[in-house]
Amino acid sequence: MPRKPTKGYWVRGHFVAYGSEEDSELKRAAKWDADLSKTDLKKRSAHLQAVGEQLLTLKPSLLQGLDLPPSLREALAEAKRIDDFEGRRRQLQYVGKLMRQLDDALVATIEATLAEQHRASAAQTERLHAAEHWRERLVADDAALDAWRELEPDADWQRLRALIRQARKDAQVHPDPAPGQAQRKGRAWRELFQHVRAVLDAHESPSTVARP
Missing domain, CATH: 1.10.60.30 (PSPTO4464-like domains)
Structure with missing residues (x-):
């Protein structure tokens, strides 16, 4: 057929x-x-x-x-x-x-x-920038700890202060590099950033992690 x-x-x-x-x-x-x-x-x-x-x-x-x-x-x-x-x-x-x-x-x-993915990525970038800004202020100014209490009221303050002091010492040991060279930072500098970032990531609203 x-x-x-x-x-x-x-x-x-x-x-x-x-x-x-x-x-x-x-x-x-x-x-x-x-x-x-x-x-x-x-x-x-x-x-x-x-x-x-x-x-x-x-x-x-x-x-x-x-x-x-x-x-x-x-x-x-x-x-x-x-x-x-x-x-x-x-x-x-x-x-x-x-x-x-x-x-x-x-x-x-x-x-x-x-x-949706773009918004999540933008929010993450914003938190990274906020974490960098908080770290710099905590190392530069003792008074920044008072502002930080609003974000982490139950922090281990003894450990946090020790971390900040060590980050300051690291900055003195490794001063600003010559032009064209990467700036060296110690372990405490990195650990302080990781701590700050973890706290900021725990906050749902971007407005709560705004730069101080």
């Missing part, structure tokens, strides 16, 4: 089967063509390409939480493995193509997840 021919249509000399992935993409593109200008389409395509590339920077735990098609997950994994510049560029173009096949709801979810 002869096999029933596949139904479809021809596009620029290429046969497209009804119901295929390519058919869905062409229909979606046709809808965009009806609703959007060519400039809008180019901007949207470039945006989705960029979002697809940003997925490569997403933490594994956040990436796992996204309901991505298997083909896109495989394409992203392959892009991470490719070292060759041209090969990686072509693979990222393929990632962009797959991104254009996603529905708007999933794209919005991806963008929200990327924004």
Whole structure:
């Protein structure tokens, strides 16, 4: 019994089967063509390409939480493995193509997840800067301990004072370096930073870790 021919249509000399992935993409593109200008389409395509590339920077735990098609997950994994510049560029173009096949709801979810990671990263950077500022002030000014009590009222004050005194001694032993040389810091300087950072990280609101 002869096999029933596949139904479809021809596009620029290429046969497209009804119901295929390519058919869905062409229909979606046709809808965009009806609703959007060519400039809008180019901007949207470039945006989705960029979002697809940003997925490569997403933490594994956040990436796992996204309901991505298997083909896109495989394409992203392959892009991470490719070292060759041209090969990686072509693979990222393929990632962009797959991104254009996603529905708007999933794209919005991806963008929200990327924004969530960005906010977390920005908050962490802010805490690092605050920790550096607190350390410098604690070493430079005894009165800074009074302000620090608001953040760590139950601190081991004897240990903290000893750590600050040692950090000051380290700064005297290792003065400011000559131009072009890295400044050497002692163990107490690093431990003081780690202590301050741990306390600041324990606070949920960024406003509570603002620089003094």
